[in-house]
Amino acid sequence: MFRIPMVSVYRYRELVKNLVLKDLKLKYRDSVFGFIWSLANPLMLILVYSFVFGHVLRAGVERFPYFMMVGILPWNFFAQSLVMSTGSILDNGGLIRKVALPLEVFPFATVVFNLAQYFLALIVFFPMALFFFNVRPSWSWLAFFPILFMHFLFTLGMSFLLSTATVFYRDVRHFTEILLMLLFWLTPIVYEIGAIPDALRSVVYLNPASYFTMAYQDILYRGTFPSIQTILTVAVLTVLVLSAGYAFFSLLKFRFAEEV
Amino acid sequence: MSAAIKLVNVSKAFTIRHNKADSLKSKLIGTFYKRYREQRERLWALKDVTFEIRSGETFGLVGRNGSGKSTLLKIIAGIYPPSSGEVRVALNARIGTMIELGVGFHPELTGKENVFLGGSIYGLTRKEIDEKYQAIVDFSELAIFMDTPIKNYSSGMQARLGFALAASMDPDILLLDEVLAVGDEAFQRKCMDRIDRFRARNKTIVFVSHSADAIKQICDRACLLNDGALLFLGKAEDTLERYRALLNGAAPGHELGDGSVQPTGLTGTSE
Numbered sequence: 001m002f003r004i005p006m007v008s009v010y011r012y013r014e015l016v017k018n019l020v021l022k023d024l025k026l027k028y029r030d031s032v033f034g035f036i037w038s039l040a041n042p043l044m045l046i047l048v049y050s051f052v053f054g055h056v057l058r059a060g061v062e063r064f065p066y067f068m069m070v071g072i073l074p075w076n077f078f079a080q081s082l083v084m085s086t087g088s089i090l091d092n093g094g095l096i097r098k099v100a101l102p103l104e105v106f107p108f109a110t111v112v113f114n115l116a117q118y119f120l121a122l123i124v125f126f127p128m129a130l131f132f133f134n135v136r137p138s139w140s141w142l143a144f145f146p147i148l149f150m151h152f153l154f155t156l157g158m159s160f161l162l163s164t165a166t167v168f169y170r171d172v173r174h175f176t177e178i179l180l181m182l183l184f185w186l187t188p189i190v191y192e193i194g195a196i197p198d199a200l201r202s203v204v205y206l207n208p209a210s211y212f213t214m215a216y217q218d219i220l221y222r223g224t225f226p227s228i229q230t231i232l233t234v235a236v237l238t239v240l241v242l243s244a245g246y247a248f249f250s251l252l253k254f255r256f257a258e259e260v
Numbered sequence: 261m262s263a264a265i266k267l268v269n270v271s272k273a274f275t276i277r278h279n280k281a282d283s284l285k286s287k288l289i290g291t292f293y294k295r296y297r298e299q300r301e302r303l304w305a306l307k308d309v310t311f312e313i314r315s316g317e318t319f320g321l322v323g324r325n326g327s328g329k330s331t332l333l334k335i336i337a338g339i340y341p342p343s344s345g346e347v348r349v350a351l352n353a354r355i356g357t358m359i360e361l362g363v364g365f366h367p368e369l370t371g372k373e374n375v376f377l378g379g380s381i382y383g384l385t386r387k388e389i390d391e392k393y394q395a396i397v398d399f400s401e402l403a404i405f406m407d408t409p410i411k412n413y414s415s416g417m418q419a420r421l422g423f424a425l426a427a428s429m430d431p432d433i434l435l436l437d438e439v440l441a442v443g444d445e446a447f448q449r450k451c452m453d454r455i456d457r458f459r460a461r462n463k464t465i466v467f468v469s470h471s472a473d474a475i476k477q478i479c480d481r482a483c484l485l486n487d488g489a490l491l492f493l494g495k496a497e498d499t500l501e502r503y504r505a506l507l508n509g510a511a512p513g514h515e516l517g518d519g520s521v522q523p524t525g526l527t528g529t530s531e
Contacts, residue, residue: 026366
């Protein structure tokens with residue numbers, strides 16, 4: 001009953017690749033600074049928050065710019081994937097009405113595109129951080145890719161959910177943008193989870209995105225392996241969201257060609 | 261001869277929405293104010309259609325605008341599911357669709373980039389597209405424009421590239437929707453040649469057209485759809501004759517046994 005989504009996506013891997021390349025090319029073609037623009041956004045955020053939290057509010061997080069880089073890059077991957085997913089099916093309506101193809105490729109390509117952006121940003125920022133903040137290599141880095149893999153699947157699950165919901169209610173796009181603004185502050189990206197009052201902390205713990213952020217911070221910022229609880233929570237959330245998202249998508253995908 | 265495609269009691273209903281409420285706001289308003297409420301109507305685009313298309317034949321679908329031809333083609337292609345009934349396609353048959361040319365082409369990308377993107381939309385692998393690339397370029401006669409963004413192409417050139425790409429697919433069953441009228445006369449002849457070669461290799465073609473000439477030229481058999489129902493099925497010439505009679509008739513409708521004509525309009529039932 002539950003068919004593995006990766007089979008059809010694998011068969012159409014060439015399409016996924018071309019959709020991702022198309023978006024990357026279109027994004028940077030004909031602009032002089034090209035890829036540098038997508039680095040400017042996180043860089044500016046880090047600079048502004050470092051100033052506000054480091055010098056105005058004196059939050060007392062050590063190596064704040066590095067701390068924030070570790071949190072903001074995966075957050076951007078997650079948030080931008082979600083916003084883009086709302087159009088994954090809808091914006092490809094012309095195609096979906098004319099050719100029979102596995103519709104899973106569209107949300108999948110959206111998340112892969114944002115993953116590629118995340119990698120490109122990481123390749124530029126991480127060596128800089130190593131240099132400026134004197135970060136020592138750590139065994140905990142080994143845990144980075146397993147966490148990233150789960151983060152990818154979790155985001156994919158959300159992407160299936162949102163791309164489907166938007167087909168039926170166009171509100172989802174706006175709702176997602178607003179919700180992400182709220183979630184940003186309920187995720188420990190610009191503050192440490194230990195530094196906030198208990199009442200507020202339980203709210204942060206209700207936000208699934210927090211666990212991924214905390215795992216990344218353990219691995220890259222603190223140089224320790226995430227706790228078993230964190231890893232288990234991340235794994236359970238990933239399985240739940242991916243299966244729920246894909247089930248929702250599969251249930252309704254037969255109507256996409258008529259609704260978009 | 262075995263059946264390539266079998267349709268058993270296929271019906272398809274579309275929900276037509278007036279005042280389409282696709283946002284929560286309009287839905288809410290509709291709950292309180294009746295005149296803004298979404299009106300739904302079920303329109304039967306296909307009604308209980310049963311027939312089979314034999315393997316290796318070229319089969320035409322004729323009928324007036326809105327008679328359900330394209331819907332039927334999309335159901336065979338698997339783009340829409342039927343509301344009821346069943347579509348059976350021969351096991352392991354690769355279906356190629358040419359419902360619109362240049363599907364998925366992006367105006368900012370070059371001709372070459374679009375061939376690779378478009379090829380992968382049809383499910384081709386990188387290797388397959390690499391192998392076919394030269395043939396596609398040759399067929400389209402656009403070799404010197406392959407590095408130009410296709411937004412600078414004329415619509416005829418875009419259609420030629422689209423046809424060249426679609427024609428390079430090697431499906432067992434080809435679904436064609438009125439796409440042959442592209443480019444100049446010389447190019448149209450090339451398109452027809454390509455279809456003929458396809459037929460010569462005993463592939464199955466389902467062809468939708470308004471053009472009686474095109475149907476007569478390439479189809480073995482054809483069926484006539486009217487208002488979603490199968491009105492006639494037989495040899496291409498016989499079906500065309502029937503189609504002409506329908507067009508010349510006073511009102512479109514199902515012929516009754518006594519020769520009188522029962523007019524049918526939109527036979528939708530409101531929900």
